[in-house]
Amino acid sequence: MIKSEIIEMLRDELGVTKALAEKAVETFLDIVKENVDGKVVLSGFGTFLLRTRRTRTGRNPKTGEAIKLPEMKTVGFVPAKSWKKKVR
Numbered sequence: 001m002i003k004s005e006i007i008e009m010l011r012d013e014l015g016v017t018k019a020l021a022e023k024a025v026e027t028f029l030d031i032v033k034e035n036v037d038g039k040v041v042l043s044g045f046g047t048f049l050l051r052t053r054r055t056r057t058g059r060n061p062k063t064g065e066a067i068k069l070p071e072m073k074t075v076g077f078v079p080a081k082s083w084k085k086k087v088r
Contacts, residue, residue, distance in 0.1 A: 036075055046079040 003025065011021035032040050032048055040048040051074050058069045079087070 042080075044080050044082055046077055046083060049076050049078070050074075051076040 007018065007021045007025050010016075010024060011018050014021065036048050037050050042048075053069075053072050053074055055071045056069050058067050059065065060067055
């Protein structure tokens, strides 16, 4: 499923214009992006959080040469327990 399909489903479900549905989805995504440095908890769905990957050794796929990958931040998602049970 892609974002445009979510917008269409939201439009159909709520009976609003496509522009309003798109604005709602974009606003929601902006809120999550702006606040992920803490935790964004959506009860019954899951939690978005910022994780830090440690410095590690990787390989250049072209040459096979070992390279040092720096510490970096990434976004993680942990599904809610009720959602995990449903997926299993």
